[in-house]
Amino acid sequence: MEKSSQLVVIGVTAVLLLFSLTARVSAQSGESRPRNPTMASQTTDELKDRLFAQFTDYKRSLNPEEHRLAYPAAKDYLRKFGGDDDSNAREVRKFVTEYERIVFSGDVFAAYNAKNYAKAFELGRTHLKADADDFFVLATLTEAGYENAFSGNATLNEETIAYARRAIKLLDAGKLTKADPFKSMDIARGFLNSTLGWFIKDQAPVEAAAAFLKAAQSDALYRNDPAIYHRMGVAIIKGEFTQLSAEYNEKYGAKQGSAEQRAMLERIMRTAERAIDAYSRAVALSTKPEQQEARTKILAQLTGLYKNFHNNSDAGLDELIATVLSKPLP
Numbered sequence: 020m021e022k023s024s025q026l027v028v029i030g031v032t033a034v035l036l037l038f039s040l041t042a043r044v045s046a047q048s049g050e051s052r053p054r055n056p057t058m059a060s061q062t063t064d065e066l067k068d069r070l071f072a073q074f075t076d077y078k079r080s081l082n083p084e085e086h087r088l089a090y091p092a093a094k095d096y097l098r099k100f101g102g103d104d105d106s107n108a109r110e111v112r113k114f115v116t117e118y119e120r121i122v123f124s125g126d127v128f129a130a131y132n133a134k135n136y137a138k139a140f141e142l143g144r145t146h147l148k149a150d151a152d153d154f155f156v157l158a159t160l161t162e163a164g165y166e167n168a169f170s171g172n173a174t175l176n177e178e179t180i181a182y183a184r185r186a187i188k189l190l191d192a193g194k195l196t197k198a199d200p201f202k203s204m205d206i207a208r209g210f211l212n213s214t215l216g217w218f219i220k221d222q223a224p225v226e227a228a229a230a231f232l233k234a235a236q237s238d239a240l241y242r243n244d245p246a247i248y249h250r251m252g253v254a255i256i257k258g259e260f261t262q263l264s265a266e267y268n269e270k271y272g273a274k275q276g277s278a279e280q281r282a283m284l285e286r287i288m289r290t291a292e293r294a295i296d297a298y299s300r301a302v303a304l305s306t307k308p309e310q311q312e313a314r315t316k317i318l319a320q321l322t323g324l325y326k327n328f329h330n331n332s333d334a335g336l337d338e339l340i341a342t343v344l345s346k347p348l349p
Contacts, residue, residue, distance in 0.1 A: 070096045071107045078114065090118050116150060124155045128200065131159050136167040140175055143182075155199050157186040158207065162200075165214045176218060183215040209234045209241035220250060224258030235348060245304040249317050252297035256324070260290045291328050292349065298324060299336075299343040 074096055077089035093111045100108055123146040130139035143160045147153060164179025189195060190208055201207035216230035231251035234241040241247055267287060271280040298321035305314035325336050 067096075067100055067103075067107070070099065071111070074111060074114075090115070093118075119146075119150065123150075124153065124159070127156050127159050131163040134166070136163045136172075136175060139163045140178060151185075152189060154186060154189050154195055154197075157182045157189070158200055158211065161186055161211060161214055165217070168218070180215065180218050183211055183218070187211050187215065203238065205238040206240065209237035212237070213241055213244075213247055216250060216254065220254050220257075224254040225262070226258075228254035228258055232348065243304055245301040245310065245313070245317075248297045248304065249301035249313075252294045252301065252321075255290060255294040255297060260287065260294060263287045263290060288328065289349075291324070295321065295325055295328070295339075296343060296346075296349050299340050303340050303344050 070092070074089060074092040077085050077092050080089075093115050096111050097108075097115060101112070123142065127139050127142045127146065130136075130142060140160060140163065143156050146156055150156075161179055161183045164175045164182065167175050168179065187208075190204065190211065195204065198204045198207045201210065212230040213234035216227040216234065219230070220227040228251055231247055231254060235247050235251065236242070263283070264287060267280075267283050271277075271283070274280065298317060301317050302314055302321060305311070305317065322333055322336065325339075326333055329335070
């Protein structure tokens with residue numbers, strides 16, 4: 020009986036000991052079991068948030084030493100997450116574009132201001148590969164190219180023409196918020212179109228005439244410039260009028276009159292009247308003493324042109340010159 024009791028006690032003790040060991044092992048096993056692993060996407064999001072927060076802090080800092088770190092921080096962000104299209108990535112990209120525009124625009128303008136036109140174009144070419152729609156740089160290079168050509172150097176002419184056309188396209192699209200480097204959009208339109216017309220007046224007179232017309236419809240500086248109208252008149256005659264006359268002679272030179280022939284002849288006459296109007300405005304606006312020599316030459320050209328289309332008579336020409344500025348451009 021005593022032996023049985025001892026066996027029972029030993030058995031119970033063994034069971035309790037076994038249970039205790041099992042529980043301890045289970046507890047130890049639970050302590051050594053790893054937690055849920057951190058997902059790669061979670062790590063990436065945390066890095067994005069941290070880099071964006073760093074960029075934002077630098078950008079908003081009033082401390083110049085910290086503020087200048089915003090650009091490197093932004094570039095670091097874009098190197099890692101530039102392919103994203105969320106609001107943060109768009110904000111960083113916008114900051115980088117504007118920052119680089121300011122830096123490169125300043126360098127280009129400094130070279131232009133120093134009359135180092137070749138250097139301005141060298142810097143501008145590099146920048147425009149990355150930011151093709153930088154109006155400031157396109158306009159500055161157009162100014163630089165014009166001054167370079169005006170000095171007698173034609174090496175940058177073709178590039179200047181291309182930059183002028185691109186700047187005008189941006190301006191006409193109506194998406195610009197600033198006219199820099201010009202004082203206003205109207206002055207920008209006048210300069211860019213008058214410059215483009217000046218460059219292409221011989222190789223593309225039809226396009227040049229249209230450019231001069233846009234310049235004349237812009238700011239008063241160009242609207243009251245007799246040279247704009249004289250060049251426009253010359254471009255109309257060399258371009259559209261010459262083309263229409265050649266086409267007319269080829270189609271109807273020795274043929275009897277027809278409705279089509281009369282319509283084309285009327286078109287030629289309207290083109291000639293536009294040229295006469297432009298010459299007349301050039302004469303009427305040439306009022307300064309230093310303009311009188313040019314006025315005499317333009318008046319002689321106008322008189323010959325007018326007489327060609329008015330039965331070899333100049334009757335009415337003086338009145339046209341006296342009143343032409345009160346009329347809208349045709």
